Amino acid sequence: MLLAIGYFSYYRLSTVDNQLITSFTEENYLKIIYLLTERHNGNEVSTNQLAEHTQTKAASVSDMLRKLAEKNYINYRKYQGVTLTEAGEQIALGVIRKHRLWEVFLVEKLGFGWDEIHDIAEQLEHIDSKELTKRLDDFLENPKFDPHGDPIPDAKGKMPSVSYQKLSEIPLNQSVVMMGVSVHSPAFLQHLDKQQITLGCDLKVLEISDFDKSYGLLLNNKIRLFVSNEVARNLLVQVSNA
Amino acid sequence: MLLAIGYFSYYRLSTVDNQLITSFTEENYLKIIYLLTERHNGNEVSTNQLAEHTQTKAASVSDMLRKLAEKNYINYRKYQGVTLTEAGEQIALGVIRKHRLWEVFLVEKLGFGWDEIHDIAEQLEHIDSKELTKRLDDFLENPKFDPHGDPIPDAKGKMPSVSYQKLSEIPLNQSVVMMGVSVHSPAFLQHLDKQQITLGCDLKVLEISDFDKSYGLLLNNKIRLFVSNEVARNLLVQVSNA
DNA sequence: ATATATTTTTAGATTAGTCTAAAATTTTGT
DNA sequence: ACAAAATTTTAGACTAATCTAAAAATATAT
Known part of the structure; x- marks a missing residue:
């Protein structure tokens, strides 16, 4: 809600009868519940998991779950974990949509690194x-x-379904295209940058080392390199249709 | 402060020892104090004025002023109003800088109206x-x-000084360039749009009506139109140097 | 100059979101 | 299957930012 009087104005979170419709905090919880549920193929998310990902204590999560359940954003049975209701999912998807659009803006328009x-x-x-x-x-x-x-x-609140595989699950000598990452930490992304592994590059697993389970790869049909098992498990790829 | 664990992360306002460095609310107060002080040519801003512009009660403002004074962002003598300290002014100017840059983005890149x-x-x-x-x-x-x-x-926290005059203070037949507005309400801005009065246009006051003190103008040396006294007082102009 | 009106501050309460400690429930291991 | 361990919830407390009502200070008006 924007409040304007005369020349200036003042932003406060939207309220109805002095109650927030959806606070930043609630949006964060709903987003994290969505992403964790997605990761578990639709299974309930536990209180402890949420505490870990929100960087709060389990007690705080319990309180918030009670509140979100009251607002009908989540299905909550005590001690049994939570899933999102349709309403909760729509809020989560709206937040995720904005997050990802802004990320595109930051990279494509402002030249930030991923x-x-x-x-x-x-x-x-x-x-x-x-x-x-x-x-x-x-x-x-x-x-x-x-x-x-x-x-x-x-914009309608529908998440496109994608089916990527981990590079670590691809048979030897199968050409694939790099489509995503399942870890977003700066350290991991910078590590990929250093080896010129970018979205859209061609990859082929030539060997898996007996010594340390690292992956010997062919990058863009030209460059030979080794990546750790850890890296291979976090690269999402798709079999080339060319 | 961004907190990241594993795949996700969670944004909370920056904290040191669990205390906010500068909350949105504090930023808003400091920004409004800056803008009101500027409007009064450097004179103190009163509690009631702040209550009006923050859309809160005087009691809430008093509390916040005590807090801002404690943090040395404002000079505060009870009952005597406030001014910003150097530290407070730097925060205010940072917020105003971001506000105005984003406004440029919204208009120039996304095609929003002013x-x-x-x-x-x-x-x-x-x-x-x-x-x-x-x-x-x-x-x-x-x-x-x-x-x-x-x-x-x-970026260094310096506000450029500008010296505009109200159109209502300009002598008859003096050519001026429209440089700004002193009211930002959508209604006023849309009213200007309808008469094709835009930033940078040429204006000349041809007459001031005896009947209703409205201003007869020549726009871009072509179009004759009348604007109310209220409009003339809120148009900021500069004498043409051509 | 002093009573009245206005403005500002203080006192005490409320809400959102967090915390720690303790109680309740569920899971696990033998 | 049941005791121990782990997880989750509840209880009670704290902080930031707000509120209303009352007290204190300042301004105004005859």
């Missing part, structure tokens, strides 16, 4: 303006994926 | 990233003024 954008997008994802999101989407030419390869939910 | 951007900029001005502000500034080609003609403080 390892530098997460913190900023964590803030921008809470900016509340339907029209802004729409215009930003058009300005960016309606991107379908963010700079980490994650799909961007559409 | 009457639609204020509410969104009120949110964006609190995004906390030095690097983002720097890159946004470059992306916009280091604009010196926002879409309302207000000067943009530089």
